[in-house]
Amino acid sequence: MISFDAVTKRFPDGTVAVDELQLEIPDGEVVVLVGPSGCGKTTTMRMVNRMVEPTSGTVRLNGKDVMSQDPATLRRGIGYVIQQIGLFPHRTIADNIATVPRLLGWDKRRMQGRVEALMELVGLPPEAAQRYPHQLSGGQRQRVGVARALAVDPPVMLMDEPFGAVDPIVRARLQEEFLRLQREVRKTIVFVTHDIDEAILMGDRIAILAQGGRLQQYGPPRELLADPVNDFVASFLGAERGLKRLALIPVSEVTAEPGPVVSPDDTAEQATQVARSFGTDWAVVVDGAEGNGRLRGWVSLHELEATVGESVLRPFALQVRATDSLRVALNAMVTSRTGVAVRVDEEGRYQGILTQELISKEIR
Amino acid sequence: MTPLVILATALVRWDWIARNGDEIWLRTQQHLVLTALSVLLGLVVAFPLALAAIRYPRLYGPLLGVGGVLFTIPSVALFPLLGPFTGILTRTTALIVLTIYTVLILLRNTVEGLRSVPADIREAAEAMGYRRTAQLFKVELPLALPVIIAGLRIATVTTIGLVTITAVIGQGGYGQFFIDGFLRNFATVTIVGIVLSVALAVGADLLLLLVQRALTPWTRRTA
Numbered sequence: 001m002i003s004f005d006a007v008t009k010r011f012p013d014g015t016v017a018v019d020e021l022q023l024e025i026p027d028g029e030v031v032v033l034v035g036p037s038g039c040g041k042t043t044t045m046r047m048v049n050r051m052v053e054p055t056s057g058t059v060r061l062n063g064k065d066v067m068s069q070d071p072a073t074l075r076r077g078i079g080y081v082i083q084q085i086g087l088f089p090h091r092t093i094a095d096n097i098a099t100v101p102r103l104l105g106w107d108k109r110r111m112q113g114r115v116e117a118l119m120e121l122v123g124l125p126p127e128a129a130q131r132y133p134h135q136l137s138g139g140q141r142q143r144v145g146v147a148r149a150l151a152v153d154p155p156v157m158l159m160d161e162p163f164g165a166v167d168p169i170v171r172a173r174l175q176e177e178f179l180r181l182q183r184e185v186r187k188t189i190v191f192v193t194h195d196i197d198e199a200i201l202m203g204d205r206i207a208i209l210a211q212g213g214r215l216q217q218y219g220p221p222r223e224l225l226a227d228p229v230n231d232f233v234a235s236f237l238g239a240e241r242g243l244k245r246l247a248l249i250p251v252s253e254v255t256a257e258p259g260p261v262v263s264p265d266d267t268a269e270q271a272t273q274v275a276r277s278f279g280t281d282w283a284v285v286v287d288g289a290e291g292n293g294r295l296r297g298w299v300s301l302h303e304l305e306a307t308v309g310e311s312v313l314r315p316f317a318l319q320v321r322a323t324d325s326l327r328v329a330l331n332a333m334v335t336s337r338t339g340v341a342v343r344v345d346e347e348g349r350y351q352g353i354l355t356q357e358l359i360s361k362e363i364r
Numbered sequence: 365m366t367p368l369v370i371l372a373t374a375l376v377r378w379d380w381i382a383r384n385g386d387e388i389w390l391r392t393q394q395h396l397v398l399t400a401l402s403v404l405l406g407l408v409v410a411f412p413l414a415l416a417a418i419r420y421p422r423l424y425g426p427l428l429g430v431g432g433v434l435f436t437i438p439s440v441a442l443f444p445l446l447g448p449f450t451g452i453l454t455r456t457t458a459l460i461v462l463t464i465y466t467v468l469i470l471l472r473n474t475v476e477g478l479r480s481v482p483a484d485i486r487e488a489a490e491a492m493g494y495r496r497t498a499q500l501f502k503v504e505l506p507l508a509l510p511v512i513i514a515g516l517r518i519a520t521v522t523t524i525g526l527v528t529i530t531a532v533i534g535q536g537g538y539g540q541f542f543i544d545g546f547l548r549n550f551a552t553v554t555i556v557g558i559v560l561s562v563a564l565a566v567g568a569d570l571l572l573l574l575v576q577r578a579l580t581p582w583t584r585r586t587a
Contacts, residue, residue, distance in 0.1 A: 051491055076493035086488025090506045090582045099492050132582045148492075158491075 001027050002048055002156065002188065007057030009043050009213070017043040018213030021057070030182060030189040032203035034196055035236070040213030041192045045158050048190060049078045061156065076100050079149030079157035079187070083164040085141050087133040094129040097147045104152060118147040123177065139170040150185070160192045175201060196237060200244055208233050222248050242363050243327060251329055252322035254362055256343045256352025263288045264296065264309035271308050275301055282338050285313060286350040295319065295350040298338055316342045320354070326362065329354045375551040388556065394536035395564065398527045402459055403520050406466025414474035424475060431468035439526060443533050458530040465526060466519040473515025477508030510583060513576040517569050524565040528557070
């Protein structure tokens with residue numbers, strides 16, 4: 001665990017970058033420091049490995065004051081990734097990744113094995129090992145940066161805008177890979193960004209800082225989005241706060257409604273009755289018990305033939321599953337003529353419908 | 365150029381060259397030793413000065429100032445100035461004078477080379493847990509090498525030219541050919557001196573370029 005206890009950083013020119021910061025970062029979580037430029041987020045991060053030393057207060061790593069530890073030894077045990085990456089241009093990719101193992105005096109075979117494993121972990125082709133950094137693409141270089149930081153499997157990682165220098169498409173992929181990786185490695189990560197969307201996506205918790213390093217709010221993204229403590233936080237979270245929240249809530253958290261369900265064997269009359277009782281002019285068509293309850297599509301009351309099975313069956317273009325977000329569900333609603341999102345399980349069995357009323361109840 | 369070459373070739377007494385191989389070899393050795401020693405001494409002096417200038421940036425201005433003044437003093441004038449301390453006709457005097465010139469060139473290039481290392485690379489090295497000295501020798505110096513070797517090339521070529529002057533205080537080298545050529549009004553020795561001096565400068569420059577290429581494989585821009 002990393003803890004900041006009344007930490008202040010005042011630079012020689014008098015500017016206060018961090019002001020009486022009180023913050024605890026639990027093990028195995030990604031904590032994102034976010035805020036406008038000049039809010040002291042990078043300074044805060046750099047105090048963890050003594051790249052910046054606090055003017056007053058105490059930064060502790062696993063209960064031990066970092067100022068009482070030898071800086072080089074401390075840093076070798078903390079992964080570090082920055083936007084510019086800072087790869088050593090005079091070393092091959094393999095040597096770059098092996099930087100800290102070499103500093104710690106690992107033997108050659110162990111280093112080589114570790115380098116190979118890391119390159120595979122971050123998705124670098126083996127032939128990149130003997131290349132120099134300038135021979136790689138921006139996205140590949142960023143992966144090398146992450147691999148280098150992970151080299152000795154440090155429990156703590158510091159990442160300063162790690163995906164800031166790559167184009168949006170590569171960034172999205174790297175973010176996704178990072179999250180997958182983090183689920184495997186479970187590091188304690190201090191992640192700095194100025195991009196609130198990245199913060200919401202990556203963070204288990206978010207700390208929003210204002211100019212002069214004043215902490216405004218600290219908590220899980222959903223909590224911040226649901227209940228911003230002040231106008232600064234609210235405006236920093238942005239106008240689409242509701243939508244951003246929806247993106248974080250899985251479909252499984254709301255109870256789907258049964259909806260107007262008919263089977264292909266039902267007559268037009270039965271189908272009309274079901275639809276009317278739900279106040280709709282359409283009905284969901286689901287196979288009966290012998291058909292395992294599979295979703296077939298929907299019918300419009302205006303297009304009914306003698307039985308439902310003989311009528312025009314329209315498919316739901318988008319179906320949502322338990323792990324999808326409510327934002328995905330909302331998208332399904334606004335793009336369907338029925339105005340609802342239909343939920344199915346992994347086997348395509350019908351589980352109910354989600355309506356806009358359900359969603360607005362959830363975020364109100 | 366061409367008429368000059370033809371004229372020079374016509375003036376050369378090839379039989380003199382054939383008969384005086386030993387002297388030519390001796391002068392070459394003297395020239396090489398003086399050049400190598402003064403460049404090496406220059407490096408030995410300039411390197412710590414450069415490190416000091418990096419650590420205490422306020423030193424750099426005055427160092428360059430003093431060096432610049434020394435640089436403008438004609439070398440011929442420095443010999444009698446040093447005479448009372450190290451003797452006029454000594455190799456020490458010659459070396460001191462030559463070294464003064466190399467120091468300034470090498471100091472400037474070493475400082476500029478070290479300063480050219482990008483801030484993000486320094487930051488990364490520090491954050492990886494390099495200690496100061498290790499960071500200097502394992503990260504910063506290798507990256508400064510192209511600029512430092514460029515300085516070494518300039519210093520070497522400059523010194524090869526300057527060494528010809530030290531013949532006036534009896535240190536031999538190709539300069540002796542110029543003195544002989546002048547005193548004996550004998551063009552062949554002068555031309556031999558010029559050609560060898562230029563060839564040595566070009567050769568040394570090329571050699572250092574190759575050394576740089578070998579030491580800095582990462583600078584080769586191949587994808």
